[in-house]
Amino acid sequence: MRLLHPFFNRQTETVAKELIGKVLVYESEEGIIKGIINETEAYTQDDEASHTFKGKTKRNEVMFKEAGHLYIYFTYGMHFCANIVTEDENTGCAVLIRSIIPLEGKEIIKKNRNKEESKDLTNGPGKVCQAYGLSKDYNGIDLTDHKSKIYLEDLGFIPKKILITKRIGISKNKDRLWRFISKEFTS
């Protein structure tokens, strides 16, 4: 079943942890792509590392929408990263999807990633977007809308053990333990 607004409209840290094991689905033109989320990070407005720390801008405005919207930003001149908005409207919080484990549509993923081998296809936030074909065009869509071709689903995967660590690639507020990872799942 599809995850709806109440799931996302909770404390960011909680949503980040509970998204581990949920499935990111995209019903693309080329076919269905599904993957188990196995790494996330939390970002809130009172957090110096967050895009929203200094308030609303053109770039981050989606993070101030209602929980369950998709925030996609462009960075380092070549990469997109996908986030899911959390908490109440106007709070500027989101969860970054850092990694997934491909379940379905692996051929499409390989093609999108321009790779032959199945190694390191989706273990990084930029890689996940490239694998799913997500770009700026998808910024701001509502994942909880039943018409949306992109959504999250609970297929019953249970993380074996959730690791909690510091976040990656940030220069401020480095010590906060807001990164969640699981290597294995049971169903």
Next chain:
DNA sequence: TAAGTGATAGTT
């Protein structure tokens, strides 16, 4: 470990 890449936001 380091270079590549260009939009973004803030400053002149």
Next chain:
DNA sequence: ACTATCACTTAG
């Protein structure tokens, strides 16, 4: 206009 920074990836 100019500049610093950037929630990254890849190759070496």
